[in-house]
Amino acid sequence: MIQIKQLSCGTTVVMEKIPHLQSVALGIWVRAGAVDEPEELAGVSHYIEHMMFKGTEKRSAREIASDVDKIGGQFNAFTGKEATCYYIKTLSSNLDKAAEILLDMLLNSRMDEEEMKKEKLVICEEIKMIQDTPDDDAHDTVCELVFKGRPLGNSIIGTPQTLAGIDRKALTGYLKREYTRDSIVIAIAGNFDEDAICARFEDKLTKLAASKEEKSAAETLYRPDYKVKVRDIEQSHISLAVPGVALEDEDYYAMGLLSNIMGGSMSSRLFQNIREEKGLAYSVYSVSSAFSSGGYFNIYAGVAHNKISDAIAGIREELEILRRDGVTEEELSTAKEQMKSSYIFGQENVTGRMFSIGKNMAVSRKIHTPEEVIDGFNKVTMEDMRQAAEKVCDLSRYCGAAVTNKEFDMKAIMEG
Secondary structure, three states: OEEEEEOOOOOEEEEEEOOOOOEEEEEEEEOOOHHHOOHHHOOHHHHHHHHOOOOEOOOOHHHHHHHHHHOOOEEEEEEOOOOEEEEEEEEHHHHHHHHHHHHHHHHHEOOOHHHHHHHHHHHHHHHHHHHOOHHHHHHHHHHHHHOOOOHHHOOOOOOHHHHHOOOHHHHHHHHHHHOOHHHEEEEEEEOOOHHHHHHHHHOOOOOOOOOOOOOOOOOOOOOOOEEEEEOOOOOEEEEEEEEOOOOOOOOHHHHHHHHHHHHOOOOOHHHHHHHHHOOOEEEEEEEEEEEOOEEEEEEEEEEOHHHHHHHHHHHHHHHHHHHHHOOOHHHHHHHHHHHHHHHHHHOOOHHHHHHHHHHHHHHHOOOOOHHHHHHHHHOOOHHHHHHHHHHHOOHHHOEEEEEEOOOOOHHHHHHO
16 A cells, blocks of 8 residues: 655655565655756756765765665665656665665765766766667657757756866755755655654755745747767667657556557567568667656667668558558557556566655656556557557657768658
8 A cells, every 4th residue: 555644844755565575665756857957057967866975974985885785785876857766675674774874865965076076077988888879879869859948858967068067066056956855755665664764754854945946948849850970880770759748648558558569569560560571670669758747759770771761661651550540459458468567567576666656756746556557558448549649650740860870861761
């Protein structure tokens, strides 16, 4: 059973107790990510995430890692478009120690200037790693194109140039503005004492500001855009995307099912056409990504440099079939079973459950129980699928990004 409690300090705690387990996953979610960053501070949320591990008033970076090891914990963090999460999975008997470590990092990180300089170098290497991973680069680029002019188009990691401009004053100023009590969600799943964990956090967060101003972004008119990046690589990576649906959109479940039918498995349409029938790609798939204020539908293929036009033609072919014929009852039934299975598999460990309830509360500010999610997939009708297909079946509406070995006119190919 999932419980939600509002602490008197203004922070929300969301809890899922599973008494038969001996483990627990604890996460501190902060509603601060790339969408909150001004252009000159691109990447600052991710920078702060890194700096939280670099030492507090009473622990060095090594001691933070050592103290987590002493309780047998699994420890990490990540930054997204709309939120940042710091988490530890450990034995239930060590939960209080895990909570103390996370609180120490959140409240007492030193943000030392020398450590900041070193961590900038680390993040610059991370940027190079993404550039050396061309499929990731293509995905990030097409996302920026789809949401151009909107906060969702902001880069999570930033650039070497924006990082160079972030000094300690800018970083701590952003931290103070964005890490507020009303923007924090404590998420916990596993075997634990609900009253004890609430008491553990109740009086610890008062040094943070109570609230932050809600931001509003001007709506921008979507139009397709294209970008080709040239690298010395052995394969071309194509990412085509079009606006999709937000997390709370009525078509959210239908879009997820449609993505599964088009490119979510080995029996999917894109896999069978592009890989099995035409032999154009080893990896080809589609994904529907959703955020609180929007989403996008993305098709990816990794192909030989001289097969880009053929691959895009094959994708166009499948989208035209989708427009003309829709999906079948059998495809919808199969997709429902696959999506429900994937969701349930992800719920069968405490970290997955913590991620689910934490993200729901931090980003959507509401919880979707497993029963509601399963019901959401089960209720999708053929008419719902037709409406979802209308959003994605026109290739002329897609943005296109490619990472390849030489320049080419992607717009001309996309327009057919």
